[in-house]
Amino acid sequence: MNMSIEKILNPESIAVIGASRNPNKVGSAILKNIRLTFRGKIFVVNPFAEEIQGIKSYKSITNIKDRIDVAVISIPAEKVLKALKDCERKKVSAAIIISAGFKEIGKAGEKRESELKAFLKNSKIKVIGPNCLGVINLDPLVNMTFVDPNTKIFKGTTAFISQSGALLSAIVDDASANDIGFSKIISVGNAVDIDEADLIDYLREDEKTKSIVLYLEGITNGEKFMRSLKEATKKKPVIILKGGRSNKTSSAVMSHTGSLAGDYKAYELAFEDAGAITVSNVDDLFNFMRDASKFEIKTDEVIVVTNAGGGGVITSDHINEQGLKMAQIGDKTVSDLSKILPPESNLHNPIDMLGDASPDRYKDTLNVITELNKPTIVIFSPQEMSMPLETAKVIYDIQSKKQNLPLLSVFLGGTNVEKARRFLIERGLPTYEYPNEAVDIISGLYFYYSHRYPSYDRYKKEKAKVTAFQGKKNTFGMNAKVVFDRVGIKTTAGVVINKESELNKATEKIGYPCVLKISSNDVAHKNKIGGVITNIKDYSELEKAFKNLSQIIKDARLNGAKLELYEDAINGKRNPVEILLGGHRDPVFGPMIAIGIGGVHANEIDEVEFVLPQISDQKINELSGSKVGKLIISAGGNQVFDEIVGYAIKLGKFMVANKNIKDIDLNPVIIAGNTAIAADFKIFVE
């Protein structure tokens, strides 16, 4: 366990450096929040005051005799470092730096932040912040933030980490209005010392935390973050809202793969690979905050029980649209239901108990259905004679008898069902206003429980030699081909042609049909200058091609350009299937591998799947169901699909081993019979 974080969250004594007498100042709200919540010793540091909020004020923390566990610092940015040094002298173990005025304000702040980092490097003191809202622990209670002291915050089992202080206070306020409780609330600010990964590691082991929710805008150390995230999801659900998803790609990207990958793609991949649940709206967060730890979803087959046909219809729509399935109801269950329900009922999923369904009918039906132990959404729509509160009580009774039952209720309507909803919410039962909310929870948790312990059998099976790449410049053509030969990816046979007289001998090795290409480090897209002649069928065609391309080199003054002769893997095939394989190094998360529809129109078709170098068996399975997966299997069968997965793994290992490589394009990789052969090769380092 990270003892510094433990100390910050469970201090016995706190000093507020920069406590303020002015009730409109941050330093006043912090002290007030601590006073209202904390049972340990509180000290105040403010050289200009005698006492604040009835507590004696010290000129400096060093003047305090007692031991101080945590200093909460809220003074002008330029004074923070000095205060930290005082803390160190006083042997304070940790500090929360609330003060803003660091990297977030530009140049001057960046300098200040570097100095802070430099100091912390050689200091024992551990820091949260700066530029943060502070930290709240709900058990034992201590609120070291400047959130409005009137905000009610409930104890719960969700830890919330936020990179935005403003969103944090809004979300906490909103959550409390919706009966959602927390175990810990942490605003990380600029995270100069303790970062998101450290906190995730701590919360993973925290027994009072059953799920972890994060609002992130960016990550500095992708590798460290991923490691922590992967470990955490083995123990409890982690839910992430990522701000800044816009898919801007730098226009300078030369590779196909790089231009197909967006900025957010790497985050998405990393979160998915680590088994974290991602949401895209603030409101999506709330239901997960409340219910993510309440039950496990181990199947994607969902049952819907309703008293309103329309409610069943729209719920089925959401289930299908989320990639879940409507469960088949077995004969035995249908027969059991037929004894309970009126003859006009629908005994198949969605099970319609009809508009006059009484609480007893709900009870009998749910008793049968919950035996199946599948995620079940029970819908109540207020109708003539229906009794919402009594129905809610029936649902509560059923939930109470069985622990962790994946039974989610939706009470449609407003005033008429308000009491029923409150009854269930106050008892901690998963109940929702709209069917899509229940479906989203099931879908998110099904993803979590089916990706929690990924297997890597296929990945491990792939015996890739690690190949070094020493190139310092972008490398195309034959120079790149030989690299991929070493990596273990099948490539078209090829030779460099230095002069016309070498052509004849070259064709002995290559055969017909063949392809003649210009190879120049100045030309990333040869086709655009007419630098590729394919399907050359005999020597006379080859001679003509040679003259043609030589002329292009001359006209375009391509210094150092060469001609290269390759076998033509398409070999006259009418409908060749061309795949794109590529690699792209994300600045935060490192390499990602692309498998897409290739060929000269790859960018227009824009159909590409990305995987991480260490690809899980689950991901391979998902890939096989994607458009590109289906296309590969349709053209080359499972054998070629497996071969291409192998190529992807090899490419991944190659990029992991060679950090100088930025992007790789193998396009096209041609499916020729029962194998796949890369026919064009590019390595980008700059």
Add this chain to the structure above:
Amino acid sequence: MNMSIEKILNPESIAVIGASRNPNKVGSAILKNIRLTFRGKIFVVNPFAEEIQGIKSYKSITNIKDRIDVAVISIPAEKVLKALKDCERKKVSAAIIISAGFKEIGKAGEKRESELKAFLKNSKIKVIGPNCLGVINLDPLVNMTFVDPNTKIFKGTTAFISQSGALLSAIVDDASANDIGFSKIISVGNAVDIDEADLIDYLREDEKTKSIVLYLEGITNGEKFMRSLKEATKKKPVIILKGGRSNKTSSAVMSHTGSLAGDYKAYELAFEDAGAITVSNVDDLFNFMRDASKFEIKTDEVIVVTNAGGGGVITSDHINEQGLKMAQIGDKTVSDLSKILPPESNLHNPIDMLGDASPDRYKDTLNVITELNKPTIVIFSPQEMSMPLETAKVIYDIQSKKQNLPLLSVFLGGTNVEKARRFLIERGLPTYEYPNEAVDIISGLYFYYSHRYPSYDRYKKEKAKVTAFQGKKNTFGMNAKVVFDRVGIKTTAGVVINKESELNKATEKIGYPCVLKISSNDVAHKNKIGGVITNIKDYSELEKAFKNLSQIIKDARLNGAKLELYEDAINGKRNPVEILLGGHRDPVFGPMIAIGIGGVHANEIDEVEFVLPQISDQKINELSGSKVGKLIISAGGNQVFDEIVGYAIKLGKFMVANKNIKDIDLNPVIIAGNTAIAADFKIFVE
């Protein structure tokens, strides 16, 4: 104006047939609702009672002396027809049949419903229902439904039509809890007489209705519905939630096009073409119900003004994800803002006024920004010193000064901002809990205002001759080719080969390379049996191909099969781009035309756009930006794209003229240089 609907919504006298003394019965709730709301004359018909709820009860409606405008019928299904006949005799102009027990309960009910329809055909009486919840008019007030009489319903400007009674009552209850009012609320039930289209026509002209919201599960008469919808959207926004969107396709579909079209696709297309806004969640409906008529959105460039960086970030994400744009802030505006805002502010979109933004800072900033008259989302996040209610008042003042300002506010948080939210909601201002809600409204209304008056210039330009198709069976190969030649779609040259001796002469017409195919009405997918030999380069190859295919015909006993010789439009091209053009007749909405990525892998790639026969210029523009559009333009330029659009229009006219045709597949349509040539032809009638 439809006078029957006018009469139903504005009756002077109502008779309740089947009013009940039992307070738990539907007939009791209806009478109670009418009594609580209606100021005209109320009569009660129940042969078993003397009086109900203090009103004298008649044995039959015919016993009543006064004129009756509307009869509300809630008696057992088997007695409904008799009651209707009484109504006719009494010269009642309209009836609302609440009673269930018709088509929705199966066979017995279907018969009852047919009898009802037969009677209505020759009757002057107009009917809403059966199997419905009833009708509410808010001005003048009359509630002729059995919704819980305790449900508060507010007067507003939205008309709500629902095919599900249960959802209607839930949504009305929920809407009222959220201060959303209605002009009319209509449950259509089985719609044996007055249907959704009639109601839309009426509501289009209704001055008290500013927007129309529909919950639909299915439509019987697609053509009539579309006509009404198109007219209505010219006058006011129409918002549709369609239940039953699951993409089940009948497994019997033989054509590519048919299998690529799902059941929901036709609805989606029809709604989009008619300019209706579609939503997929019940909760999405509410914001549109409340705000769809409050402002017009005429640009997709959105401005975000915020006091919290995080709030700006997530709002920008939603804007980009909805296909909208972040507006560029011009130099003049930036300069104006720089005079108002502190130096650390972000003067570019999203405009960040910083966490300590006072109401005055909001006011000054919004005064500058609203001058630009672009949709603007103003975000408030509760922070130290921020004043939510005062900020809300500033927003209100600004809205009051300018009518229909597209200014949407989001107050993040819960208890802290509740009063501010209430302040704005009570004054009818568009304010939301989460940024995505504001973005969805802008996106929906931008769609509406940019599709409201579609232009059909390209469609009109296409002079397609209407070609008759008399075929009574599925028609493939040459028999189909000659049809498309007449339609005006370029096809590959071809001849039927009856015997080997005809080959030589045929090649004089066709030339090399050529393609030899089996043509048989028993074989829809020739490739699967090896029935196509392409790229035949000389006579000896042709002879071999002939023998080969003749043998297949013999082996597979394909009676009546013929061989057909075609030019090979691919002509050795290495990366031919193959498009799929097709037609599919939806049982409700009629023909839809498919333009997709074609070739033998069309189903795996599954990239297809559907258009209606009468394609708008807007849709053509959207098509050009789709993946298939980009592919066509990349391969053949705008000229070929325009040619293919022309083919689509011709195909559409052809299908409209020939109602016996179910599906058409032209796959592949090969892009050869600056033209597109269909190379395979199938017409399905069965």
